[in-house]
Amino acid sequence: QVTLRESGPALVKPTQTLTLTCTFSGFSLSTSGMCVSWIRQPPGKALEWLALIDWDDDKYYSTSLKTRLTISKDTSKNQVVLTMTNMDPVDTATYYCARIAVAGFDAFDIWGQGTMVTVSS
Amino acid sequence: DIVMTQTPLSSPVTLGQPASISCRSSQSLVHSDGNTYLSWLQQRPGQPPRLLIYKISNRFSGVPDRFSGSGAGTDFTLKISRVEAEDVGVYYCMQATQLMYTFGQGTKLEIK
Numbered sequence: 001q002v003t004l005r006e007s008g009p010a011l012v013k014p015t016q017t018l019t020l021t022c023t024f025s026g027f028s029l030s031t032s033g034m035c036v037s038w039i040r041q042p043p044g045k046a047l048e049w050l051a052l053i054d055w056d057d058d059k060y061y062s063t064s065l066k067t068r069l070t071i072s073k074d075t076s077k078n079q080v081v082l083t084m085t086n087m088d089p090v091d092t093a094t095y096y097c098a099r100i101a102v103a104g105f106d107a108f109d110i111w112g113q114g115t116m117v118t119v120s121s
Numbered sequence: 122d123i124v125m126t127q128t129p130l131s132s133p134v135t136l137g138q139p140a141s142i143s144c145r146s147s148q149s150l151v152h153s154d155g156n157t158y159l160s161w162l163q164q165r166p167g168q169p170p171r172l173l174i175y176k177i178s179n180r181f182s183g184v185p186d187r188f189s190g191s192g193a194g195t196d197f198t199l200k201i202s203r204v205e206a207e208d209v210g211v212y213y214c215m216q217a218t219q220l221m222y223t224f225g226q227g228t229k230l231e232i233k
Contacts, residue, residue, distance in 0.1 A: 037222070047162075047170065047213055049222040060220045063122055096169055106217050107160035107175035114169050 002026035004036070004097050004112035011118050012087050018117060022080040022097030029055055029075050033102045036080040038071065040093040041114075048093075053080055054102070089119045123147050123216050127225035133233045140201040142228045144214035149194050151218070158217035161190055161199045164227075165210040173212075174199065206232065 008020035020038070027034055038050040051071040052060045061069050070083045080097060094116045098108035124147040134140045150157045161174040172181045174190035177197060187202040201208055209232060214225040 046227045047215075047224040049224065052220065052222070062221050098170075100217065105160075105172070105175045105179075105181070106156070106158045107172055107181075107215070108162070108170070109172050109175075109181065111169040111171070 002099065002110045004099060004110060006095060006097050006112045006115040008095070008115055008117065010116060011120065013121050014088055014119060016087050018082075018084045018087050018091070020082045020084075020095055020097075020115065020117075022082070022112060024078050024080070024097075024099070027099065029053075029073055029078070029080070031055055033104055035100045035102060036073070037098050037100055037108065038080075038082045039096045039098060039108070040091075041096070042090075042093040045093075050084075050095075051082060052100070087119045091117070092119050093117060122221055123150070123219050123223050125214055125216055125223050125225040127212075127214060127228050129228060130226060131229045131231070133231050134201075134204045135233045136206060137203050140204050140208075140230060142199045142212055142214075142230075144192075144197045144199070144225050146195045146197075146216055150197075150216050151194065157193065159190075159192070159197050160215050160217065161188075162213045162215060163208075163210050164213065165207075168210075170213065201230075204230070204232070 004024040035054040037052040053071045068085045073080045094114040096114045098111040126145045128143045162170040164170045178190040189200050211227040
């Protein structure tokens with residue numbers, strides 16, 4: 001059974017750096033075609049794709065947020081970490097990690113439950 | 122970046138009646154490998170999104186057959202043949218043809 005779970009602080013102050021961890025099971029990020037992405041959703045708003053890391057350690061970022069984002073993986077721990085610098089109240093959102101298999105479904109087939117992050121002083 | 126535009130943004134439907142959601146992309150979603158990476162997701166209230174349809178028309182595991190997807194190029198449609206109460210939520214189209222991935226604004230399906 002494939003599962004993903006997000007973890008991180010529920011509250012961060014403006015200008016701080018946010019670090020989120022996605023811990024997954026049921027698949028390996030060293031398997032060809034496997035990727036994990038981060039997606040966020042402000043309260044009452046639409047989904048926004050943030051970043052992706054693939055089995056080959058290639059990384060891709062949202063055009064509008066790339067200067068603030070860093071994605072990395074620890075294959076031995078089955079974890080993907082996202083850092084976002086210079087947090088602002090507009091970054092208040094639920095942050096999800098999700099799996100996508102290239103040359104498979106090529107869609108986000110499994111999602112974590114999400115973690116709500118509030119940016120406030 | 123590819124812009125995904127959904128219509129309508131809200132769809133009140135009578136139980137047992139059909140529903141249809143359209144999604145248009147700002148450029149063709151046909152990948153150089155010949156596939157079209159357009160998917161549909163359902164988000165029930167208080168839940169994470171759930172994959173319904175991938176590559177335009179393929180139902181994901183466990184998805185009822187009342188859900189179907191169609192389209193090509195830049196125009197796509199999600200249809201629900203007979204709406205049930207559990208279908209209430211927000212539906213998103215998403216393209217994975219071009220990195221960066223993009224989602225539509227979401228269509229809220231509610232029962233009349």
